[in-house]
Amino acid sequence: MVRLSKPTLIIPPSTQTFIMTDSLAIARDSILAPAGLAESDLDRLLGSLTSASIDAADIYFQYSRLQSWVLEDGILKDGSFSIEQGAGLRAVSGEKTGFAYSDELQFPALAQAAEAARAIARSGQDARVQVGKAPIEHRLYEPLNPIESLADQDKVALLQRVDAEARRQDPRVREVVASLVAVQDTVMVLADDGTLAADVRPLVRLSVSVIAEDKGRREQGASGGGARADLGYFLLEDRALSFAREAVRLALTNLEAVDAPAGSMTVVLGAGWPGVLLHEAVGHGLEGDFNRKGSSVFAGRIGERVAAKGVTVVDDGTLPGRRGSLNMDDEGTPTQNTTLIEDGILRGYMQDKLNARLTGCASTGNGRRESYAHLPMPRMTNTYMLAGNRDPEEIIASVDKGLYAVNFGGGQVDITSGKFVFSASEAYVIEKGKLGRPVKGATLIGNGPDVLTRVSMIGNDLKLDEGVGTCGKEGQSVPVGVGQPTLKIDSLTVGGTSK
Amino acid sequence: MPTATIEDTGERLARLQETIDDLLKEAKRQGASAAEASVGSSSGLDVTVRLGEVETVEHTRDNGLGVTVYFGHRKGTASTSDLSPAAVRDAVQAACAIAQHTQEDRCAHLAAPELLATEIPDLDLCHPWAIEVEEAIALAVACEDAARGYDPRIVNSEGASLSTGFGIHVAGNSNGFMGGYPTTRHSLNCAVIGQEGEVMQRDYWWTTARAASDLEPGRAVGERAAERTVSRLGARRLSTCEAPVLFRAEVAAGLLRSLVSAINGTSIYRRSSFLLDQVGEPIFPDFVRIYEEPHLLRGLASAPYDGDGVVTRPKDLVTAGVLQTYLLDTYSGCRLGLQTTGNAGGVRNLRIQMGAKDRQAMLRELGTGLFVTELMGHGVNAVTGDYSRGAAGFWVENGEIQYPVEEITIAGNLKEMFAGLQAVGNDCDFPGSTRTGSWLIDRMTIAGE
Numbered sequence A: 001m002v003r004l005s006k007p008t009l010i011i012p013p014s015t016q017t018f019i020m021t022d023s024l025a026i027a028r029d030s031i032l033a034p035a036g037l038a039e040s041d042l043d044r045l046l047g048s049l050t051s052a053s054i055d056a057a058d059i060y061f062q063y064s065r066l067q068s069w070v071l072e073d074g075i076l077k078d079g080s081f082s083i084e085q086g087a088g089l090r091a092v093s094g095e096k097t098g099f100a101y102s103d104e105l106q107f108p109a110l111a112q113a114a115e116a117a118r119a120i121a122r123s124g125q126d127a128r129v130q131v132g133k134a135p136i137e138h139r140l141y142e143p144l145n146p147i148e149s150l151a152d153q154d155k156v157a158l159l160q161r162v163d164a165e166a167r168r169q170d171p172r173v174r175e176v177v178a179s180l181v182a183v184q185d186t187v188m189v190l191a192d193d194g195t196l197a198a199d200v201r202p203l204v205r206l207s208v209s210v211i212a213e214d215k216g217r218r219e220q221g222a223s224g225g226g227a228r229a230d231l232g233y234f235l236l237e238d239r240a241l242s243f244a245r246e247a248v249r250l251a252l253t254n255l256e257a258v259d260a261p262a263g264s265m266t267v268v269l270g271a272g273w274p275g276v277l278l279h280e281a282v283g284h285g286l287e288g289d290f291n292r293k294g295s296s297v298f299a300g301r302i303g304e305r306v307a308a309k310g311v312t313v314v315d316d317g318t319l320p321g322r323r324g325s326l327n328m329d330d331e332g333t334p335t336q337n338t339t340l341i342e343d344g345i346l347r348g349y350m351q352d353k354l355n356a357r358l359t360g361c362a363s364t365g366n367g368r369r370e371s372y373a374h375l376p377m378p379r380m381t382n383t384y385m386l387a388g389n390r391d392p393e394e395i396i397a398s399v400d401k402g403l404y405a406v407n408f409g410g411g412q413v414d415i416t417s418g419k420f421v422f423s424a425s426e427a428y429v430i431e432k433g434k435l436g437r438p439v440k441g442a443t444l445i446g447n448g449p450d451v452l453t454r455v456s457m458i459g460n461d462l463k464l465d466e467g468v469g470t471c472g473k474e475g476q477s478v479p480v481g482v483g484q485p486t487l488k489i490d491s492l493t494v495g496g497t498s499k
Numbered sequence B: 001m002p003t004a005t006i007e008d009t010g011e012r013l014a015r016l017q018e019t020i021d022d023l024l025k026e027a028k029r030q031g032a033s034a035a036e037a038s039v040g041s042s043s044g045l046d047v048t049v050r051l052g053e054v055e056t057v058e059h060t061r062d063n064g065l066g067v068t069v070y071f072g073h074r075k076g077t078a079s080t081s082d083l084s085p086a087a088v089r090d091a092v093q094a095a096c097a098i099a100q101h102t103q104e105d106r107c108a109h110l111a112a113p114e115l116l117a118t119e120i121p122d123l124d125l126c127h128p129w130a131i132e133v134e135e136a137i138a139l140a141v142a143c144e145d146a147a148r149g150y151d152p153r154i155v156n157s158e159g160a161s162l163s164t165g166f167g168i169h170v171a172g173n174s175n176g177f178m179g180g181y182p183t184t185r186h187s188l189n190c191a192v193i194g195q196e197g198e199v200m201q202r203d204y205w206w207t208t209a210r211a212a213s214d215l216e217p218g219r220a221v222g223e224r225a226a227e228r229t230v231s232r233l234g235a236r237r238l239s240t241c242e243a244p245v246l247f248r249a250e251v252a253a254g255l256l257r258s259l260v261s262a263i264n265g266t267s268i269y270r271r272s273s274f275l276l277d278q279v280g281e282p283i284f285p286d287f288v289r290i291y292e293e294p295h296l297l298r299g300l301a302s303a304p305y306d307g308d309g310v311v312t313r314p315k316d317l318v319t320a321g322v323l324q325t326y327l328l329d330t331y332s333g334c335r336l337g338l339q340t341t342g343n344a345g346g347v348r349n350l351r352i353q354m355g356a357k358d359r360q361a362m363l364r365e366l367g368t369g370l371f372v373t374e375l376m377g378h379g380v381n382a383v384t385g386d387y388s389r390g391a392a393g394f395w396v397e398n399g400e401i402q403y404p405v406e407e408i409t410i411a412g413n414l415k416e417m418f419a420g421l422q423a424v425g426n427d428c429d430f431p432g433s434t435r436t437g438s439w440l441i442d443r444m445t446i447a448g449e
Helices: A013-035 A039-049 A107-118 A152-169 A236-255 A273-286 A288-292 A353-358 A392-397 A448-454 B006-029 B085-099 B133-148 B218-232 B249-262 B265-269 B330-335 B359-366 B414-419
Strands: A056-072 A075-093 A096-102 A173-191 A196-214 A217-227 A262-269 A313-316 A337-342 A382-385 A401-413 A419-431 A434-439 A442-447 A455-458 A469-473 A476-484 A487-495 B034-050 B053-071 B074-080 B154-173 B178-196 B199-209 B241-247 B290-292 B315-319 B350-352 B369-376 B386-397 B400-413 B421-424 B439-447
Touching (some): A013 A056, A039 A173, A056 A353, A075 A152, A075 B085, A152 A173, A173 A236, A262 B439, A273 A313, A273 A419, A442 A448, B006 B034, B034 B133, B241 B249, B359 B421, B359 B439
Parallel strands (some): A096 B053, A262 A401, A442 B386
Antiparallel strands (some): A056 A173, A469 A476, B053 B074, B369 B386, B400 B439
């Protein structure tokens, strides 16, 4: 079982200082140098973005490289490489934000963008700003380039092994699609509060999806995983092949599935990825922007009970190597471990700089953006519930009639009404404390502020997901993680077809 | 920045065509046997206001190029946001490097020359809006004001946004295709929050069009957002039951999109569709006609050629309930031993033949059942057609709306839902490229308390 504490990368403490300067050096070399931007240009740009009536200003540089490979029908049929670079310039005055971006990094283009962004504020003299130095405190992954971490022919060979592994599991496996994606994202943030910080972020992902066919019935199974690491991650512990086996297992399980039940019932959620429950039911509703605006059902409820005793939920961007982790957020703030709900009591929101300033608190390192072409906002990192003390088998045995849901597709939430859904892709009926037949996928729906008050048992088996989550908010996608122990929820609506 | 004159447009078009030429030449120089490329350049303005004040003013400006090279039947793709000559060279080189490792795939090739578009009809897609930031703010504020003033129960707002964008996209390939044209798109949307007792509800409305003059007035957009929000207040749950379901037009459009993804060539050759081997078979009742109109003037999804450069054509997808065709691009067509249908990149301006009944008549036809106005989540299994989604809407008895409902699911199977379609209303009232009225489905499982 994957445990939280398991580091995927271990850096000896003595080398940290060297590597810390390294991210900034890499950012300078890959972003500033090719565009001919000097330190003095940055001071001028930030100065021209800032005036007396501007409360905050920042510039976000990004240089991102992505390589992906797709294998289908046993043939490595597609590969692509992309480079995205640019800078986003933001000027904030009160609650107003002016924003412009440019994919040209030469000084004149950036100066023009700065002019457009600062038009939000009344005109005034350029402020004098000198960018400072803010050390990043975390070393959660190395500033490596995962695209170069494995020779291209070895990436191809890896996908072919995944394909072969899936096909040899069972003759009913008909189609296999496997893909491998490696990204290196180099970002650099300068702000008028003295921030000058860079982060070189590796991200890798492997996905497998299979179709199994039996007696005219076809079912799909999908699996995968990822991390902020190099591609060697997939070679460790047989990981890539285990994804192939898991995808086949799911497809074969679904071939046996009967109609899912419909109605309110006791639901036991498995450990790990089912933590998408937390992401939807409470996570989004605790983002600082929605709470500042009063549009979240959780607004103004700090200190109130929103979950059963024993329920503690955190958003933790500081887990080594995890998909949702960041050394710093996209505003240069180091990520942290923020307690959202403690023993059932609502404790805090997730903040970026803007919402923190407007509500008189500190950023929690949750200011994230999809790219330089998007504005940052409060976003989750890795959101999970801490372990309880129940044995997962004991939890299932306690249910007379209900549903055990272990795998999920995505979810969605209306943060104003609190209603959220998440769709099970692997589930079993529980009858008299025993697992019965697998049932077809079904959507589960609940109400964020009270679903966690109905948690009656918490397992001792906290697990994080395999590193596949992508969260969408206002059109922006960012990688995130979720996790939880096995949980028993006394009543949740299950959207099946069988009564 | 969002404004563009016609002269500018001609010049930019010519410059992007040069970039395509450069990409294709560079690919040949680096040894590719064939290549295709596309470049785009767009700019725009987005303003958001909230509670009468400006929240964000964003100036957008995006460039991008993509190139695919073929070495016989092996291919590689690269893209970048940088349009400089050096980036062109690097992108082609990166694509060629990828093609060193991809494997022979007999279907990896360009579309046949005789299928490619040679003339590019003007579909009237470009109407730049020379709007200043202050004016955009004023329009958004007026829209939001209309929503906030609509009803005292509207207590808060997520704001109103106005956005305008202008873009030029050019594509070409080494089989002689070269096409490009400018487009514009403008939109205005508003979302407000209503409260009754302790309970809040949110809803929104929007308008979008190629020409600013075709946008719905801001006041109407705001009032509609408020009306929708207020109508949700006091929502209850339902007991688990089976009942007929009427899908409001905008959510019925989602059912049409499920059909489109099920008959997409990639889903078919991957055998991951619940509509395999169904061409020529009835999948809907015989009153149903579903078609696409890619050449609609000012159409939001109009395009003279598809993503492979192949001429797009109007056609029926379903005639008298019978599935007529899959939606194929060059690759999936080859995989299925069929010719492309000019649908690389999807379907364009999808429509269903609407019936004679308006909303009230459709509610009467529903009788007693669920009127679904919102769906949540991803619970559609494309392989099996199994359908299970979160829903909100209204409970209807004897054709009359009784009360709003929420926190329920509806479930069924798309194949059975399509076959069980009873009627399509004429109440198409939402913006966008897909046109449909509401759909009445005979029976679904509703899960609630």
